[in-house]
Amino acid sequence: MPELWTPGMAGPLEELVSRIHRRIDGFKTERGLDRVDVSVELVDGALHRLxxxxxxxxxxxxxxxxxxxGDDPYELIVPLGAIKEIRIGVGADEQRLGFALPAESG
Structure with missing residues (x-):
């Protein structure tokens, strides 16, 4: 039995990401926040504020x-199995930017 869950075993990625977005929005709404911090820790220990x-x-x-x-903007394309943890937290006052949910479609 493998220890690592591999992508494609349960449901489409679009639905997973949509549910993560809903959870982020729920966290923000439940706490009456203007912005939240979302970070992802990869299995190699790298932590990225998103x-x-x-x-x-x-x-x-x-x-x-x-x-x-301070660096040029960049994106990371990672296999889902490389994600160890997604953290949703209160945005600090000194932060100018936070996680941007996608615009509602339709």
Whole structure:
């Protein structure tokens, strides 16, 4: 029995990412916050504060868009199995940017 869950075993990525977005929005709404921090820790220990999360390109991979920290903007395309933890927290007052939920469609 493998220790690592592999992408594609349960449901489409679009639904997973949509549910994560709903959880982020729920956290924000339940606490009456203007902004929240979302970070992702990868299995290698790297921690990324996110501006957004996308189900693209799919096929077991998601796109992480970290908040800029002085460097040029970049994105990480990672296999879902590389994600160890997603943290949702209260945005600190000194932070100018937080996680941006996708615009409602339709």
């Amino acid at each position: 501006a957004s999360l996308s189900s693209e390109p799919g096929f077991g991979f998601v796109t992480l868009s970290p908040l800029p920290d």
